[in-house]
Amino acid sequence: MNNVSLVVMEKGSAWPGHVAAMQDVIAFSHDDGGLLQRTQEKLATLRSNRHSVRLAVLACNEDFGANALTRRARVARALLAAVSQASLGRLVLSASSVASPTLRAELLTLAGELTGELGRATATISLRFTEQARPAAGPHRPGSVAP
Numbered sequence: 001m002n003n004v005s006l007v008v009m010e011k012g013s014a015w016p017g018h019v020a021a022m023q024d025v026i027a028f029s030h031d032d033g034g035l036l037q038r039t040q041e042k043l044a045t046l047r048s049n050r051h052s053v054r055l056a057v058l059a060c061n062e063d064f065g066a067n068a069l070t071r072r073a074r075v076a077r078a079l080l081a082a083v084s085q086a087s088l089g090r091l092v093l094s095a096s097s098v099a100s101p102t103l104r105a106e107l108l109t110l111a112g113e114l115t116g117e118l119g120r121a122t123a124t125i126s127l128r129f130t131e132q133a134r135p136a137a138g139p140h141r142p143g144s145v146a147p
Helices: 032-048 066-084 101-116
Strands: 002-010 025-030 051-059 090-096 124-130
Touching (some): 002 032, 066 090
Parallel strands (some): 002 051, 090 124
16 A cells, blocks of 8 residues: 555645655645545545555635634545544644634644544644745646646
């Protein structure tokens, strides 16, 4: 089983700079309304191709509030379920270094809620506020879309 890194980008989010040099990165974005479905489809495809998601990054846009948080939490939970199946899996919630204080607080709350849901899983959850960077040049996995 191959380990891959999966970057899910909300519409309008910045590419997470800390992912730029990683290999086997699969990245995609979708309109926020279909992001959960697209994420679930991608995770199912990876599982059927015997790939394990060891690192999942949810690149968050600047939206905040109840609707954005609910939508974001659903995608984050799907990603957390995937990385929890990998040995020492990691979920990273990522936003721009210039994210508003409100967005930062909401993401911190979400990270805390997700941590409480880990149970006995060996996965970790982290929150990063990074400068925007372009993905490293190189091949992408078939079917992937570079931001």
